[in-house]
Amino acid sequence: MGKKWRIRLSGTGGQGVIKGAMILAEAALLDGRNATQSQVYGPESRGGSTRAEVNISDARILYPKVENPNLLLCLSPEAYQKYIGDISEDAIIVLDGDLDKGALDRSGVYRLPITEIARDQLGKEVVANVVALGAINGIAGILSDEAVYESLARSFPEKILDVNRQAYQLGFQAGKAAIE
Amino acid sequence: MSKVRLVQGNEACALGAIAAGATFYAGYPITPSTEVAEQIAVLFPKIGGKFIQMEDEIASIGAIIGASAAGHKSFTATSGPGFSLMQELIGYAAITEIPTVVIDVMRPGPSTGLPTLSSQGDIQQARWGTHGDHSIIALSPSSVMEAYYETIQAFNLAEKYRTPVVLLMDEEIGHLKERFEVNDEEKPEIINRKAPEPGKEYIPYENTEDMIPPFAVFGSGYRYHITGLTHGEKGFYSSALPVVDAMIRRLWHKIEDRVDDICRFEQVDTADAEILLIAYGSTARSAEEAAEVLRAEGIKAGVLRPITIWPFHDQYIAEICQGRKAIIVPEMNMGQYVREVQRVVQDVPVHSLTRVDGEMITPTEITAMVKEVL
Numbered sequence: 001m002g003k004k005w006r007i008r009l010s011g012t013g014g015q016g017v018i019k020g021a022m023i024l025a026e027a028a029l030l031d032g033r034n035a036t037q038s039q040v041y042g043p044e045s046r047g048g049s050t051r052a053e054v055n056i057s058d059a060r061i062l063y064p065k066v067e068n069p070n071l072l073l074c075l076s077p078e079a080y081q082k083y084i085g086d087i088s089e090d091a092i093i094v095l096d097g098d099l100d101k102g103a104l105d106r107s108g109v110y111r112l113p114i115t116e117i118a119r120d121q122l123g124k125e126v127v128a129n130v131v132a133l134g135a136i137n138g139i140a141g142i143l144s145d146e147a148v149y150e151s152l153a154r155s156f157p158e159k160i161l162d163v164n165r166q167a168y169q170l171g172f173q174a175g176k177a178a179i180e
Numbered sequence: 181m182s183k184v185r186l187v188q189g190n191e192a193c194a195l196g197a198i199a200a201g202a203t204f205y206a207g208y209p210i211t212p213s214t215e216v217a218e219q220i221a222v223l224f225p226k227i228g229g230k231f232i233q234m235e236d237e238i239a240s241i242g243a244i245i246g247a248s249a250a251g252h253k254s255f256t257a258t259s260g261p262g263f264s265l266m267q268e269l270i271g272y273a274a275i276t277e278i279p280t281v282v283i284d285v286m287r288p289g290p291s292t293g294l295p296t297l298s299s300q301g302d303i304q305q306a307r308w309g310t311h312g313d314h315s316i317i318a319l320s321p322s323s324v325m326e327a328y329y330e331t332i333q334a335f336n337l338a339e340k341y342r343t344p345v346v347l348l349m350d351e352e353i354g355h356l357k358e359r360f361e362v363n364d365e366e367k368p369e370i371i372n373r374k375a376p377e378p379g380k381e382y383i384p385y386e387n388t389e390d391m392i393p394p395f396a397v398f399g400s401g402y403r404y405h406i407t408g409l410t411h412g413e414k415g416f417y418s419s420a421l422p423v424v425d426a427m428i429r430r431l432w433h434k435i436e437d438r439v440d441d442i443c444r445f446e447q448v449d450t451a452d453a454e455i456l457l458i459a460y461g462s463t464a465r466s467a468e469e470a471a472e473v474l475r476a477e478g479i480k481a482g483v484l485r486p487i488t489i490w491p492f493h494d495q496y497i498a499e500i501c502q503g504r505k506a507i508i509v510p511e512m513n514m515g516q517y518v519r520e521v522q523r524v525v526q527d528v529p530v531h532s533l534t535r536v537d538g539e540m541i542t543p544t545e546i547t548a549m550v551k552e553v554l
Contacts, residue, residue, distance in 0.1 A: 022357065026186040029359050037186065037357040040296075062469035063543050064356050064462070154185070 002033060005056040005142055006066045009132070010083045011075030011096075013050045016129030019155070021052035024133055027143045027151035028056045036064040049079045056142065071140060073132055074099060075114065092140055094132065094175075110139055110178045117170050122163055130164045131171035138175020145172075187360035189327040189353040190257075193283055194219035195362075196331030197255055201370055202281075203229040204254040206243035208236050208262060211295040212351040213285035216257035237262035241269040241282065248278050249406065251397035253335055255281035260289040260302055263309070270344050271310030272408045274431065277385070277393070279338035279373055283331070283347040285354040286512075288538050297538025298351035300461055303516040306346045307490050313428055315435035317442060318346040318490040320460045324358045329368065330487065336371040337442060341435055342392055348489055350512060352462035352540055376402065384415040387426060391434035436491055443493040446485040447500075449475065453482025454505040455550050458497075458521060460486050463510050463541050470546035481550060489517070494524045501525040506553050508533055510541045529553070 007024065009017040018039050025037035039052040053066035068088040074080040077099045084104075087093070093104065096114040112135050118128040130152070137143050148168060156164050187195070193216050197205075205220045217233070224231045230247075234240040237258055244254035258266065263284045273280045286302050288294040302309075306318040317337050321327040331347055338345040373395040376382045384404040386393045393413075396402035405415040410427055412418040435442065448468055450456065455474070459467035464485040474481040484500055497520070501507050507525060509518035510533035518532040533549050535541045 022186060025357060029184045029186055034359060035186070038352075038355065061358070062465040062472075063540070064352070064358070064465060065540060067542070 002058055004059075005054070005071060005140075006069045006088070007054040007056070007071040007073075007136075008051055008066055008069040008083060009053070009073045010049065010051040010079035011073075012079065013048055015050075015075050016126065017050055017073075017075065018052040020129035020133050021054050023130070023148070023151045023155050024136075024143070025054045025056070026154065027147040028054070030147035030150050031144050033058055034061050036061045038065055049076065049082045051079065051083055071136065073136060075128065075132065094136055094139065096128070096132070110135070110175070112174050112178060114171065117174060118167060121170055122167055124163055127164055127167035130167040131174075134168040134171020134173075135175035135178075138172040138177075139179055184359060184361040186357050187324055188215060188355060188357045189321070189324050189349060190215035190285065190355065191219050192324045192327040192360060193257065193331045193347065193349070194223060196328040197281070197335065198223060198227065198229075199328070199368060200253060200332040200335035201372075202253040202255055202335060203227075204244060204247035204252040205229070205256065206232045206234050206240045206247070206254070207256040207258065208234055208240050210259045210262045212287055212354050213257040213259045213283065215354075216283055216285070237265040238269065241266040241273075241280070244280055245269060245273050245276070245278050248280055249398045251400070253279070253281075253339070255283065255335070257283035257285065259285050259287050259295070260299075261292060263302060263305065267305075267309040270316075271312060271314060273344040274310065274314040274316065275408055275410075276406050277342035277395075277431075278406075279335075279342055279395075280344045281331070281334045281338050281347065282344060283349065286348060286350045288536060294538045296351075298462070298512060298540060299536070299538065300348075300350050300463065300512040301516070301536070302348060303489060303511070303513060304519075306348055313432060315343070315432050316346065316490050317341065317343055317435060317488070318348050319487060320348045320350075320489050321353055321487070322461055322464045322485065323353065324356060324360055326487070327353060328360070328362070332368050332370070336369065339373040340371045340392070341438070341442075342373060342395060343435060346490075348461070350461045350463075356462070383413050385411060385413045385427070387413060387430055391430050391437075439491050439493040439496070442491060443486070443488040443496065445496065446487060448483040448485070450482035450484060450500065453480050455479065455481040455554070456501060456504045456507050457481060457483045457546065458486070458507060458509045458517070459483060459511065460489060460517065461512075463512060466541050466543045467510060467546055469543040470550070473543060473547050474550055479550065479554070486517075492520045497521060498524040501528050501530075504528050506531060508546070508549055508553065510535075510546050510549075512536065512541060
């Protein structure tokens with residue numbers, strides 16, 4: 001049995017966290033696991049902090065929402081403030097750079113320059129969500145690469161697929177490097 | 181690569197409608213049901229179906245009743261405020277016996293309420309929202325796959341029983357994304373309305389043995405009268421006492437006498453359960469998880485999940501509740517389904533667990549209540 005993941009992706013509306021969560025959940029299904037993906041709809045998705053959640057398990061997933069996430073991604077300081085509260089003790093926390101200003105003093109915290117990689121290496125800040133997905137997978141090893149590539153191919157039209165593949169690879173390498 | 185994909189409950193309804201043979205949709209967009217319309221607007225043109233965005237919900241249900249009379253399997257999707265507006269014509273579909281499917285993705289009310297969150301507050305409205313004595317069928321899915329299959333079932337029942345059918349889906353399931361996988365080889369059973377027998381005189385509202393008269397599609401060569409007034413077997417208005425009485429009773433009994441055919445339930449660990457949780461829709465998932473947690477702690481809990489909400493199967497519910505220590509009915513309303521359970525269960529305590537803030541009832545809330553009543 002693979003590990004049961006309770007994942008919360010958070011950021012500012014427009015950063016693509018919901019899209020990221022959908023790619024993640026679909027890849028988990030392609031790996032033969034079960035997944036549920038949900039998010040809060042409402043004014044939050046227009047500029048304010050937003051979150052999207054994914055459960056991944058080999059068993060049937062009953063309660064479909066995420067309680068006490070064991071993996072949290074924060075792409076904005078506001079999201080960090082808002083969504084750090086109920087994480088589990090052993091949670092992996094992936095932050096976009098030093099957005100907590102070093103405040104979080106515990107193991108399992110990874111500060112990676114996610115938006116910077118998207119902007120400086122790929123020239124497209126909008127792919128930060130897929131860089132983040134790569135980073136998460138590099139750190140936690142949740143999904144097979146094949147499943148991620150298939151999920152990416154289903155999620156993006158041909159002309160922007162390549163940059164998203166690169167975004168995933170760069171994120172993955174950064175994540176891998178962080179745990180080594 | 182595998183055919184499995186991530187699909188949302190609302191999208192699964194649209195796919196189910198197409199699998200059932202639907203070719204006409206008229207609707208007015210409303211959160212949290214809008215994705216049903218969005219999907220149909222994309223998919224129907226590819227299969228020759230017709231999608232119409234109407235000026236409001238009253239016009240929407242009017243259009244689907246008309247299209248169904250012309251032989252198209254027709255449906256609409258809405259949420260509480262739109263469902264309220266549709267009520268009068270749901271009664272029209274009931275008295276004229278025109279098959280229609282209404283998907284109601286439930287959000288908290290009354291009125292505009294809380295558009296983006298979840299509720300199961302339309303349970304009794306689905307039963308009694310339109311005036312007068314009538315019967316109705318309502319189904320409630322608990323997963324994305326079930327949203328697909330129960331939409332097919334909704335069309336089948338509408339066709340078989342010549343009745344409006346409501347798919348009562350809470351927002352949690354409507355917006356949830358999870359595994360969707362349909363095997364193309366395994367075609368689901370599709371039921372079509374009974375047609376008149378050629379060469380035989382057509383009596384449009386004939387009191388046939390099964391109480392469901394055959395349906396002559398408009399434009400198929402038969403000439404007859406459809407009215408929302410009480411009517412005799414020929415379809416024309418009548419106020420003659422025995423005619424009215426026979427019509428109303430047939431509308432009632434054609435469904436209420438068929439609960440064994442219509443009503444479906446799922447039982448999980450009920451055999452030796454001292455505590456029986458009765459839950460539907462997304463709440464049933466929390467109930468099942470709660471039962472697992474309780475079992476692990478040595479408390480014998482089980483779940484009865486009604487997939488068919490209406491008609492209510494009095495005898496089935498009464499029998500399954502017999503000999504339990506307690507029954508708990510968690511639901512995202514102030515206790516709408518529990519009233520029915522309490523009506524038929526006298527000798528076992530029946531407790532109501534309610535939540536009305538737009539969020540799902542959690543497994544922890546259910547286990548806490550079980551421990552409280554034990």
